[in-house]
Amino acid sequence: MSIIQEIKESWSWAGIEPQEVVGENDFGNLMIKDVHGRYWHLCPEDVYCKVVANNRAELDVLSTNQDFLADWYMSSLVEQAKEKCGALTDGRKYYLVLPGVLGGKYDASNINTAPLIEIIRLSGDIGRQIEELPDGAQIQLKVVE
Template sequence: MNDLTISPSGVDMDDLLSDWEWAMPEPLRPVLLTAMGDVFAQGESGAVYFIDMVEGMIKSVADDGPSFQSLLSDTKFVTDHMFPSRIIQLRNAGKLLAPNHVYSHAQPLVLGGNDDTDNVEVTDVSVHVGIHGQIHRQVKDLPDGASIDSIKIE
């Protein structure tokens, strides 16, 4: 599991999801950061959600913390949400994570980027999560295939 996640040490967990508030079903606090840049967060209700940076969606995955802990032992769940084979591929390509960094598409897929190794870079987790939240907020109401003239990143 250590190869599939990053340590939250040094990450401002109180601010990490501030650019995702527009999509939250309830106030959320990060509980697990994946090496691929996605976030598992727990709501005030106790429910645990998966914040998918590529899709720009927040999905409920467990009703409570113990249920979520149980899912982390499920090979299919881990494969579907943490992409171990992709992490191995990136490491074999020489892309190694520094502390507080995740794998991130240099050109986000939602903006036409390719999902290949050459389009993946190592990025600070706070920058990665923030930029993806801002991009997805701005494109959420556009139809598939719409032309995007500009994106504003703050």
């Protein structure tokens, strides 16, 4: 399955109509252009996919914002991930085993690797399930094998 198709299937509930992935980082964050020319940030570790720029000019401005760039490149966390898991192989990304939005720690103890397609799928499924919950709501994870 293509990345665009997986984004459609896993994140369409958020309103995205993806056309092209224009950027990605080592943690599977994606910058996605939609069919309307808007740019979305899919952030698996915080389980969201939202519009960050309404057009290319706004994206260009965002790409000079130092806070955004620090968040995007995640340099310290990437170094921890490389030390723990080694270099990434084709199609794989680092990810937080327990997403930050669910209380997962942003450190090596909570990092592993997985295929990007699975990271997109899992974060979309979790996001859809917790979308309507207020901040601080209690959740219960059930593992089904």
